Amino acid sequence: MSASPPTSEYRRREQSITLSPLGEQLEQSHDEQQTSQELLTLNFGPHHPATHGVLRLLVTLRGEIVHDIKPIVGYVHTGIEKTAEDKSYWKVIPVIERMDYLAYHFNSLAYIGAVETLAEVVVPTRAEYLRVIHMELNRIMSHLVWLGTSALDLGAISMFWYCFREREQINDLFEMSTGQRMHTRYFQIGGVAEDVPVGWTEKLRGFVKRMPSSLDQYGDLLNSNEIVLQRLRGTCALDAETLLSLGVTGPLLRAAGNPWDLRKAAPYSCYGDFDFKIPVGTVGDNYDRFAVRMAEMYESVKIIDQALEGLPEGPYITTDRKVALPPRHELATSMEALIHHFKLVTEGLRVPPGEAYYPIEGPRGELGCFVRSDGSSKPARVHMRDPSFVNLQAFSRMAEGSYIADMIATLAMLDPILGGIDR
């Protein structure tokens, strides 16, 4: 300021104002904040792109550090388990596929497996192979959505386009074999709805040939990316014992070093026929969770390749007319076929009374379906043990004490599907 005297009354008053007491106040309050460490409760979601659905989190923060997380779910509860009790066995399949909407083939197999156990249905080998091919394609598709959206949460948008490019090819394959891109209703009690069309296996062979190099490309983009490594390595680790006590299964448990995979441990369907590895991590941090899922996609491609090579000839659905519909051409010539068709379509199949729990390895962990039959043509209880629902319990333990930005990355690595959590 120049030393010239003030020209007016106003200017003189202006010069007399001093800001130094204000600055002292600011400094004082800053010191107090550092000593008292106020807790801040932050509402996160339900409508937030990083929650991968309609998940709401009540996050308690100490500064930028996560103190506690309370997940609040139920926003997309649609009562599918209740709806299933009001439908005949084969009509349950389309609704149950809509639970975990990225793992529809797994949902239907868990349910169908339970019903087949109760009704003692023998499934032809070709149907088992076709089921495995579709499930492993589904697993790759689910992991691709996970990879694309997780990379988005870390700030990399191009991964999203690359992942969805390959996902589209899988959806095209589903559309060709089943008529639908998602929620295909392809698996039926006793087999699959239809044999694969001419040209499908060639198209799938092309995909199997291309996919490993696409996965290599993703690896090249991410595996040595400094930002990805710094965001993932050493963050939010949890040991296998704690994970097990919280019921966590699937890639999250394998990332912590426990090689539990139902496909190997208790082979269902025809998984015993294939040669594949179970990728495991070492410390169970976010990087291991990422790396295990990346490696799993290669193994899934290997399973599809072997299933395609060994795909046996034969019927694609059981010939038991009390379980599966007769072929269309028989209806014109056979009275019995007509009666069976009529009974199955109007009333549905009757399942002997009993209870069954059928667990399979979904993309997110143990997907088990409990079915209770009372002997009628509708299930008396259908319950899905959804891995996302159980795994979410471990989220608070994983993210405690980490930065809020790492919490977002952990949520992405947890891969919760809210349709499966809320059912």
Added chain:
Amino acid sequence: MPDATALELIRQELGDAVLDTSFFRERATLEVSPQSIRAVLAHLRVKGYAHMASLHGVDYYPHEPRLGVLYELLDMSRVDRISVKLRVPSDAPEVDSVTPDSAEHGGWPTANFQEREVFDMFGVVFRGHPDLRRILMPEDYEGHPQRRDFPIGGEPVIFTYNESPILEGAE
């Protein structure tokens, strides 16, 4: 699955706690009295069934005791499963929670959300549960929708066109 003989041996070890056993389609089920559930699960944990794969509810309407809770246990080293079932009457649906305590002290932390779901859907009260609130239905919801006598579609769906008559009728 333990075979039928092994299941009977487990029954003998547990004594009076077991009300019934069933072996159906390779699935071994122990039906136990509700009071003994924590002791039974602790015993099975020592025998190797240390992982609780799932916990879910069933409504056996119209039979009493009506409400069932099922615990699916898994032995990961022998790859063996056993399910434990208990049934409580609908007029006093109470059972001890297995959630409290960490795994080392005989608790099953994985049961937390799943017991809340059974409470929400069937109205079974888990005594001692740390946070027994509804989980999937809204907090102010009345009734337990998965019970067999709960009507499906019994609630009017509110759209824009019928919004006001329904709300006015409620007042």
